[in-house]
Structure formats: structure tokens, C-alpha cells
Ligand SMILES: Nc1ncnc2c1ncn2[C@@H]1O[C@H](COP(=O)(O)OP(=O)(O)OP(=O)(O)O)[C@@H](O)[C@H]1O
């Protein structure tokens with residue numbers, strides 16, 4: 023076997039390993055037994071159970087609303103800045119934006135916890151959302167400015183053709199900035215939707231998102247039927263599928279953009 | 283329509299520490315093509331953007347037909363501009379790029395289609411291009427779209443910033459003719475930027491030679507070619523030997539210019555100065571042959587019609603005579619060099 | 620004029636970052652010096668974190684795990700990066716890149732949970748082995764992508780050219796692959812080191828009694844133990860360590876990343 027074939031076999035083996043646990047999780051979620059590893063036949067029972075799982079419903083609503091609000095908010099704010107900054111390098115702004123990305127998440131989470139506690143804010147939806155927005159702002163800004171399109175000349179061209187500010191924004195800047203905006207929205211949405219650590223430190227009693235719910239059940243599996251291993255696998259499968267479908271839609275959008 | 287006269291009066295512009303324009307005064311006559319000619323970085327694009335209203339001068343005024351336009355913003359000037367790197371809208375089709383200026387002006391429906399079609403016909407792009415993306419066009423096709431986009435709004439003034447740069451010789455010649463034809467038929471005042479002297483002569487009614495933010499000389503191509511104001515213009519506009527004044531046959535000190543084609547190979551009388559020398563280099567240029575002749579360790583370039591060259595049977599190492607008329611030697615009183 | 624519109628546009632971002640990131644960090648610093656019980660300012664918490672062997676051991680243990688994770692992911696992914704960057708072409712390359720980036724989109728917690736189920740079935744229970752497997756599993760994409768990015772800069776066909784010049788496999792690795800991989804190794808290693816050092820999910824979920832690393836320690840101090848001072852001081856210490864390692868790593872490769 024040539025070294026190329028060896029490397030190729032190895033690469034696909036690693037890829038397989040990477041997906042084995044996820045595949046296993048999906049298969050297990052259709053197992054009649056509440057325990058993994060004991061196959062007792064095919065069932066969709068765990069998914070039906072999810073329909074009755076009011077905790078999961080609350081968690082889903084919380085996760086979705088927080089992710090939607092936080093990503094929209096942070097992308098809007100970052101877009102406003104990114105469009106004006108454009109080609110220029112604003113060292114001062116860059117210097118403010120990078121620390122939230124570099125700082126260890128646990129430390130940032132502790133900081134948020136202490137600040138909210140100090141202010142005496144009741145922890146819940148708002149504190150979690152604001153906590154997510156803190157780092158989403160940074161990621162949105164970086165994503166939007168990495169694809170720095172040079173608009174100046176195009177704007178100049180539009181101006182000589184008689185276009186005013188509003189027209190230029192609507193017809194030139196926005197369409198060209200769109201791929202960056204979509205990327206920033208997708209990334210911040212998923213960062214927020216799947217965030218665990220910051221949520222853990224900024225949430226209050228009785229408020230939970232999907233990752234928090236999964237965490238609580240994963241640490242004490244079997245405490246109730248909802249928390250049985252394979253019920254949890256069903257829930258995790260759904261969350262994974264949600265994330266994956268966003269990823270697929272995003273990749274398809276970007277490929278289409280790239281081809282056009 | 284006689285066309286709008288554009289006048290710059292003592293225009294200055296700097297970018298931070300870089301001074302791009304140092305007091306440019308220039309008139310672009312109505313309905314004519316004025317060429318801005320000069321080396322890279324001399325301020326051509328800057329002057330053009332000031333004409334377009336995209337930049338405001340630090341000092342000085344810009345007049346359109348005698349009306350002060352210095353502070354009129356670009357979107358209200360009615361100028362059509364072709365940018366140095368075209369600046370076509372990458373997310374729009376050919377049709378949409380050209381239609382943009384009309385849509386802004388509220389032109390819709392059949393009227394819009396008719397006018398876009400007319401101007402695309404004018405630049406020679408047929409129907410099959412309308413829905414193509416501009417990023418999928420060749421360089422020459424992109425230049426045509428940029429020209430059409432600027433023309434469709436029926437501008438008062440057309441500003442062309444090296445519109446034919448980066449094109450191969452044939453395409454360039456063809457588009458050059460077209461630009462001239464279109465400009466003639468529409469009689470739009472045009473300011474045409476280039477750093478190519480052949481292009482400048484081919485297209486310009488008036489040529490303004492620029493250097494380091496100044497306009498050094500203005501005139502018709504023939505005036506500038508035959509009476510360059512200084513050594514810089516002489517050597518930049520047309521090719522010239524820069525010679526020691528006494529060597530050239532004059533009775534004064536300093537440097538003078540002698541055009542390549544004014545040096546005559548093996549003259550029979552009819553010249554004022556004659557030297558002997560050795561042919562050191564021969565370059566075929568098609569209709570002409572360029573020779574380099576070593577005269578007393580000075581090298582002289584001359585341009586000889588190909589027939590003449592063949593008739594004389596000159597080859598590398600040949601001993602030849604070279605000569606010229608004193609009236610062809612260009613001396614300069616002072617001037618910047 | 621232009622500058623004023625710039626200021627107005629950037630202001631919301633700056634204000635939001637100041638309020639949501641920088642102000643909380645002031646609170647973090649404040650509590651790391653403020654003894655709530657005695658009502659005085661003190662450096663005791665820092666002294667504790669740096670000198671108390673319990674904390675020190677946890678930090679060293681976390682660091683060991685992080686370094687082990689770096690080495691393991693590096694060894695596992697380097698051949699993969701080499702294959703994708705140097706041997707795969709066209710559709711296969713896109714496919715492999717999609718395969719190896721998709722895990723990014725799936726949450727850490729979910730992947731750790733999925734792994735936990737699988738390990739449970741094959742009989743590996745919570746403990747050091749499960750912890751390490753979890754770390755390596757979760758961080759493979761983070762090491763692979765920077766490696767790939769730096770190897771992808773190798774001009775195409777250079778390997779073939781080298782071979783026609785008589786280079787053996789060893790020469791190719793020593794003279795082409797390794798030199799090109801260096802920046803990627805650096806970026807990937809720092810990334811994995813920093814993230815795995817402060818990891819909270821994997822040790823808690825898979826580590827069992829061997830899962831007491833700095834992440835869980837901070838969690839315990841702040842949320843379970845109400846010991847804000849030590850928790851804050853510890854958070855600051857690991858932040859300083861992280862920033863230091865980034866500065867050290869990037870002094871030589873400035874501008875390579877981002
Ligand atoms: N935005 C800018 N910021 C700073 N300096 C600039 C800027 N634009 C132009 N300059 C400088 O001003 C001078 C004139 O530039 P300009 O673009 O007008 O030259 P040009 O004659 O068009 O050159 P070219 O033939 O290369 O296009 C140059 O020295 C250039 O470096």
C-alpha cells in the first residue's frame with residue numbers, strides 16, 4: 023500500500039470515529055429499553071415522550087428566544103460598526119473586540135455572575151441573554167469584518183450615477199454585505215443556542231435552557247423516565263439535528279453564493 | 283448641445299502628508315476630449331474625482347460652464363465616470379449595472395429597456411450579454427459595460443480614468459476608436475486619463491501633461507509634440523534623445539532634446555550637424571526600426587522607416603553617419619527638469 | 620465629518636462591550652480582592668490560589684491533562700491534515716472538510732453526552748480514561764483545522780516534484796511537511812491548550828472522581844461554595860496564564876491568525 027493509500031484509510035477511519043458516538047446516540051434513541059447497550063427492539067416511544075415533556079418545551083422556547091434575540095441584537099450592533107469601519111483598521115475597536123474571544127469562558131462566566139449578583143438583578147432570561155450577547159458581539163464583529171469587501175469605489179460609482187445614501191445602502195451595501203450577515207447570524211445563533219457554561223453561571227433558580235436541562239439530566243440519568251438514558255438520547259438527537267440542519271442550510275447558502 | 287466647459291482654478295488637494303495636487307488650473311473645452319497625461323502617482327485620478335464631486339479640493343474652485351460646482355455633491359452633478367478599476371457592481375447583471383443610473387432617476391418599464399438597449403448597442407454588447415454577471419465577462423467586455431453605465435444617464439461630462447488600461451493592443455485600438463466615435467456623435471465634454479502617450483495622441487483634442495500634482499503643459503497633441511515646454515515633457519511625450527547642448531550643435535550650455543525620428547541616417551547634405559558612429563543595437567518595431575548609434579561614447583537613438591533601413595543595408599557594427607537640422611533641436615529657456 | 624458618523628456607528632458596539640464584558644470584569648477584579656466576611660480588601664485570595672497546594676495541584680493536574688490533550692490531538696490529526704491538504708482533490712477535499720468541520724456546529728455538551736453513552740456501553744465508566752477520550756474526541760476539529768490551513772499553503776504538486784528529484788518519504792516529511800506545519804501546530808496547540816485547560820463540561824460529565832480540574836473547581840467555589848473571593852482570584856489567574864501563553868506563542872507568528 024502506498025503512503026497515500028495509508029493516509030487515506032487513516033483519514034476515513036478518524037472520520038468514522040468522529041461520527042460513531044453521534045450515530046450511536048441516534049440509534050439508541052430508537053431503542054425500547056431505557057438503557058443504552060441493551061437492544062430491546064425499535065420504538066419511537068422516546069420521541070412521543072418528548073411531546074409530553076413540558077420541561078423540554080420550556081427549555082426549547084427559552085433557548086430559541088434567547089438565541090434569536092441575542093444573535094439579532096449583536097449582529098445589528100456589530101453590523102452598524104462594521105459597515106462604517108470597512109477597509110479601515112480601527113486598532114482601538116479591534117483591541118476592545120478580541121479580549122472577549124480570548125478570555126477563558128469560565129472566567130468570563132464568573133465575571134458575569136459576580137456583576138449581576140452585585141447589581142442585584144434577578145437572574146433569568148434577561149441575564150442569560152445579555153451574557154450571550156457579550157461574546158456574540160465580538161464574534162459577529164469579527165465575522166463581519168473578516169470578509170472586508172471594499173465598498174468605497176462602488177459607492178463612488180453609485181454616487182456619480184445619482185444615487186443618494188439610502189439608495190446606496192439598499193442596493194449596493196446591503197446585498198454585498200449579505201453573506202457576511204448570514205454567516206454572523208448563523209454563528210451567533212448557534213453559539214447562543216448551544217451555550218452551556220455562561221448560561222450555567224448567569225441563570226437563576228427555575229430558569230433553564232436546553233443545554234442546562236440536558237446537563238441536569240445527564241448528570242443524574244434515570245432519576246425520572248424523562249431523564250432515562252434513551253429519552254435523553256432522543257432529546258440530544260433532536261438538538262443535534264437542529265444544529266446540523268442550520269449548518270447544512272448555511273453551507274448550501276454559502277456554496278450557492280460562491281458559485282454565482 | 284455644445285457641451286459643458288469644465289474649468290479647474292488653482293485646485294489643491296492633499297491626503298494627510300501627501301500633496302496630490304499643487305494648484306492645478308486647467309480648462310476642458312466643451313464637447314471635446316481633454317487628456318490628462320502623466321506618470322503614475324502624479325494626481326490624475328485625484329483631479330478626476332474632484333471633477334466628479336467625489337473629493338472636495340482643499341483650495342481652489344471647479345466651474346461647469348462658469349457656474350461654481352465646487353461644493354455640488356457627486357450625485358447631483360450629472361457626470362458619467364468610468365473608474366480606474368471599473369467598479370462594476372459585482373452582484374448585478376450587465377443589464378442591471380447599466381440600468382442603475384436610470385432607475386435612480388425614476389425611469390421605468392419600456393423606456394428603461396429602450397435606453398439600456400440603445401447604449402449597449404452603442405458600445406457593442408448584444409442581447410446575449412444582458413443577463414450575464416459582470417464578473418464573468420472578459421476585461422474588454424467589462425470596460426464596455428462600465429462605459430455604457432456612464433453614458434446611459436446622458437451625462438454633461440464624461441470622466442474616463444484609464445478606461446483601456448490592461449487591454450491587449452488590438453482590443454485597445456478598437457475600443458479607442460469606439461470611444462472617439464461615441465464622443466463625437468454625442469459631443470460630451472470628456473476628460474480622459476492615461477499614462478500612455480500613444481493613447482493620448484490617438485484620442486485627445488487637448489492634452490494636459492501632468493507631473494507631481496502640476497499641469498506642466500496644455501495644448502493640442504501636435505503643439506505639445508512639436509513644442510514641448512521642457513525636457514520632462516519632451517521625454518515623456520514622444521521619445522527624445524536628451525543631449526548636451528554643444529554636442530547638438532548649439533552655441534550655449536545646458537541640455538536639449540532631439541526626437542528619435544529627427545535624427546537622419548546617412549544624410550545627403552540638408553542637415554546642419556553630422557557625426558560618425560557605430561550601430562550598437564537594432565530593434566524592429568514594424569513600420570519603423572529603432573537604431574542605437576554610438577557617437578564618441580554617447581549613444582543616440584534614431585527611428586528609421588523600415589524601407590529606408592532596408593535600402594541602406596545597415597547591420598550591427600556598421601559605421602554610419604548621423605545628422606540633424608538645428609531647427610529640430612529643442613532647447614529650453616529654463617523650466618523645471 | 621466622516622469621522623463623526625464613524626463614531627456614532629461604532630458607539631453602540633463599544634458601549635455594549637464596555638457594559639457587558641468590561642464592567643463585569645471590573646466586578647471580577649473587585650471580588651478577587653474584597654473579603655465579604657471581614658469587609659476588607661486583601662490579597663489573601665491570590666496568595667491562597669498560588670500557594671495552597673490543593674489549588675496548585677488542581678492547576679497542575681488540569682495543565683497536565685491539557686498538554687496530554689494537545690499531544691494526542693496533534694498526533695492523531697497531523698496525518699489527516701496532510702492527507703486533506705496534500706493528497707485530496709476536488710470533491711473529495713470539500714467532502715472531507717465538511718466532514719471534519721461539521722462537529723464544530725454540534726455542541727460540546729451533546730458530543731460529550733453521546734460519547735458517554737457509547738463508552739458506557741463498551742464498559743468504560745467515568746474516570747481518567749473516559750476523561751481523556753472525551754477531551755481528545757471533542758478537540759480533534761480544533762487541532763485539525765489550523766493544521767490543514769497551514770499545510771494547504773504548500774504549493775500543489777510540490778510533493779510529486781520532490782519525489783521526481785529523488786526525495787524519499789522521510790525527506791518529504793522533514794523538509795516540506797514539518798516546516799509548513801509549524802504555524803498550524805502553534806495555533807492549534809494554543810487553541811486546544813487554552814480551551815481544554817479550563818474545560819468544565821467534559822471533566823464533570825466523564826471524569827468522575829478524576830474530573831476535578833480548574834473548570835469544576837471554579838464552579839464549585841462560586842456556585843456551590845459561595846467562595847467568591849477565591850473563585851474570582853482563580854479565574855483571574857487562569858486568564859493571566861492563558862493570555863501569557865498566547866503572547867508567548869504569537870510573538871513570533873504575529874498576524875498569522877486573523
Ligand atoms: N486615498 C489616498 N490616501 C493617501 N494618499 C493617496 C490616496 N489616493 C492617492 N494618494 C496619493 O496621491 C498621489 C496622487 O494619486 P492619484 O491616484 O491621483 O495618482 P494617479 O496619477 O491617478 O496615478 P495612477 O496612474 O497610478 O493611477 C499619489 O502619490 C498617491 O499615493
Ligand SMILES: [Mg+2]
Pocket residue numbers: 326327328366443
Ligand atoms: Mg489613477
